[in-house]
Amino acid sequence: MKDERGLYYYPNLSDKNYRAYVRQAEGTVWFRLWSARDPKLWEEHGWMPWEAIQKAAEMYTGSDFDPRQAYDIDLARALIAEEDPT
DSSP, rough: OOOOEEEEESSTTOTEEEEEEEETEEEEEEEEEEEEEEEEEHHHHHOOHHHHHHHHHHOOSSSSSSSSHOHHHHHHHHHHHHOOOO
16 A cells, blocks of 8 residues: 555554554665654654664564564565566
């Protein structure tokens, strides 16, 4: 899907108040979260490269937010490829 912020998917299909935006830049996929419930999320947290997300996921031990679920590299790549099939 796409809106004025860019390409996105719902990281949790049961909660459409959150979106994960994706883009391709500098040779990697970048992610950025947006929340209808927390408008500051977009402003306070910038774009994150996939590599940084992988490192954070390796260290993750909590239960509230699982980066492995929220950031789907395969889906992100599919959205980007669909937008620019070249």
